Amino acid sequence: MLKASLALLKRDIGLSWSRGGGPILAVGFYLTLMAMIPLSLGPETQVLARVAPGLTWLSLALASLLSLERLFERDYEDGLFDILRGGKLPLEAIALIKCLAQWIGTGLILALLTPMVMIILGAPVEAAGLSLVAAVLGSLSFALIGGVGASLSLGSRKGGVLIALLVLPFYVPPVIFGAGLMQAYLTGAPITQALGLLGAYSLFALALCPIATGAALRSALN
Amino acid sequence: MLKASLALLKRDIGLSWSRGGGPILAVGFYLTLMAMIPLSLGPETQVLARVAPGLTWLSLALASLLSLERLFERDYEDGLFDILRGGKLPLEAIALIKCLAQWIGTGLILALLTPMVMIILGAPVEAAGLSLVAAVLGSLSFALIGGVGASLSLGSRKGGVLIALLVLPFYVPPVIFGAGLMQAYLTGAPITQALGLLGAYSLFALALCPIATGAALRSALN
Amino acid sequence: MISWLANPERFSRIFTPIRPYVGVAAALMFMWGLYLCFASPEDYQQGDTVRIMYMHVPAAWMAMAVYLIMGIASFFGLIWRHSLADVAAKAAAPIGAAFTALSLLTGSLWGRPMWGTWWEWDGRMTSVLVLFLFYIGYMALHAAIEDETRAAKSTAILAMIGLVNLPVIKFSVDWWNTLHQGASVVRADGPSIAPDMLWPLLVMALAFKLLFVWLWLLRIDTELMARRYRALRARLSFAEEGN
């Protein structure tokens, strides 16, 4: 079981890191998005600083969306699931491993960059640590929830937009908590509540999403 | 030639509209995104109204990203291009038609919704006409430029994020012009320049992008 | 001449011996340049911080020049299909990206004392950031496409499209009234900068250029060797296959 899990994790992380994927791609994408924000909103520092946390979180959510489409669909069409089901891992474990690999390959890297981006957009340097923790938690929940969406839309060949539609509503709470957390930090309000909510949400996602994804995969595969 | 072009256009539009794709999906996505913005930024009307045009344009650009991945890649893998090249249309024309179909299937619908969304976010009702024209022009250029990105990354199986990275820098000018246009309108400044630039950019895209896309397709197919 | 040089073997034969001299020349120029930088007078307005200029300006120039070189090499690669052109463009990209990052970094370090902010969304800064993104996009695309010849073509198309950004960077200071100052060295009516600041600047610029050439030749050679290795390996494995 452990060997199989590790093999799958290794394969999926390898796929997202290989051939210039992973870090460069994530960094480039995030930077591009971040550069577009002031350009579209106008460069007034005050407004920017005001909306920076929210927009950073929105970008994090959107970046997590972009690679969801290939989370299961390609493997599904290539017939990989026929092999995966021939092993000992239940579909729930397969779902969890694939989501984690997806997260490590993209979301986590983005989360690590978040403090820097917030600072560029005008957040104070002291907020870095907090925003890092929040972004790591948030991106994990994005990846897990994204897995549910990706598995639900499997085989519909509608991909991207459909998944986005399914998934975005569930991205709202982390975005609110995350952005609110930064807001609270900046105004000196207490932050434990928002951080607690964010953590709880991620834990919930960790517990429930693999089950939902596994069920959706099972129904898609039959 | 004309019959072949129409057949291809019909097929591609059909694909994006069929099975609840197209309109419903696009509307749903756009609305979800729009709902997330006040939630992440906090609902203060002033700030919102200030950033509304910019954010609408950002969303338009991001929504155009989401379906780019399947613009050519699936057809490429399914072997459709073997058939397409067996017809009389040059690859440049094929590229143009596919981009137009993509635009009609997603971008145009989003553009038609833009005035409404801007008004919801706090723009004055009188700006509706102008924002519609601008959004139609902008979304057209997004689709055409998107085609270049999608064709360049063909076969890389990196998809979404890579395309976004390639394409987003070129989305910057329309976003600036478009958001600037609304800004100018709201402050009573002259708007012809921004509108002219936006139009010129779209025309340029219309003239050059199919050529670049065709060349990229040709190199991918050999 | 270009097509004569475009033969990879000939290229290596000619430039491999020259390379160490370029490296040494670059090192010497850097030493001289750095000496001049610190020997040059302080600016009456900017004080010591003006010395950032001797890094910032050459780096910014190189950021643009390298992209231009990539664009030209890509053009030749597309038209005449010289594989060396692609190797040259590919080898230049990370160096250019590093120069761009350096100019962004020094610019923002300089911006802090000068304008009171690390970062400002003015035309020039933004367009240089976009240039950086082009470099990243170029590298990401090159890495993402497995097939060598296809990667060459696709990235060449991308590099050529990206050339439009260069005039934007150059003229952004004229088109938009922004914080960043206008041209004072490269301008129609001659440099408007004090000579004892111009000198160190020019020496540093030359040092940067030599550094670039050295790194570039090194990377081209490495890439050529990697390709030769791959070709050889493919042939060998194919020859084995029959048994």
Place this chain on the structure above:
Amino acid sequence: MTLSLNVQDIALKKGHKLLVSNVNLTATSGDAISLTGANGVGKTTFLRCLAGFTPPHRGSIQLVENDSQLDGVSIIENYSHYLGHAEALNPARRVDQELQFHCDYLGGTDLSLREAIARLRLGALLDLETRMLSAGQRKRVSLARLLMVPRPIWLLDEVLSPLDIAHRALMVDIMQAHLSGGGIMVCAVHDPLPFDTRALHLTRPSLEEIGNA
């Protein structure tokens, strides 16, 4: 150890369409079944059902090992290899990476991996990315699973057709070795296999049966 696969009176459905009904099959260690029938009659569907990927519409599938009956789930996990049309090779990964993954995931050992590579003569393909492979080469790579991880039941869907003559002969040897080692094989084919097999010919159900479904 003897194994027996008992298919009792199953019916298969896709969408609203009844594909086959009243299919019966008993295969014990050493049996090779060649599954034939017209295009679209349901051979692939039947194999996938045996592998446990989809439950039958009606009827039952049982696996009996030394007189003790095993339940449905374990058929897939421990007892069978299903090889379908899709080869499950990710185009961006090299052959050696994919083989290593299949081996680790399904619980093979490094030794068995090396043996499979040698037996199927995959050595020269190892450092190609799978998207470069020809149709027959892809199939050979996917066949390695059968050898890397020994499992008694092989469910093979037209595996020989993309192979060239030399490799068909090789695969036939491998199949016969599997059978004489006590394995069971169900193989969907259009061309008969060049050794003794029992035939299971699928036909479309009668109108009456369709009406009753």
Place this chain on the structure above:
Amino acid sequence: MTLSLNVQDIALKKGHKLLVSNVNLTATSGDAISLTGANGVGKTTFLRCLAGFTPPHRGSIQLVENDSQLDGVSIIENYSHYLGHAEALNPARRVDQELQFHCDYLGGTDLSLREAIARLRLGALLDLETRMLSAGQRKRVSLARLLMVPRPIWLLDEVLSPLDIAHRALMVDIMQAHLSGGGIMVCAVHDPLPFDTRALHLTRPSLEEIGNA
């Protein structure tokens, strides 16, 4: 009208690999060539090169119609059908939609579409989405192109292997009709075709040739 396809001394390369060299072929109206060779020798690559999708590494391909030579590009556009492993069927579209699209795009008429459907007995499949089709059914749908839009040169890559016995016989009839109507056919196969064909056997180049490439 007589047509002749002349392949002179071509060599094919993939990546850094020289696949075949010194391949010669002259086929005139009525000729059927069966292309054989080991897996991965380059049959598919050769067919795609004939279709004009990739230029040969060396050598030339010419098409001569009534003594006037046609240039390379038009081989694809007006003179040949290439049918490869991939069937170019979008899984989300119905068979009738796909057929209609192929017909309109390649310049067939509604009449020829109906005839092709009847000839290949696709009537019952028309309102299925293509992802539901079985392997043989998919192949049959893609074969309709040959009949809908008459073109003299058919380049077929292992088209018979997924078909059942009845449909193989049908396709053989269709091929023979095409040949006696003055067509040319090059068909990559592992099993010999059941009628008279000329063989073109591809073999790997000698070590010396590989060295020179």
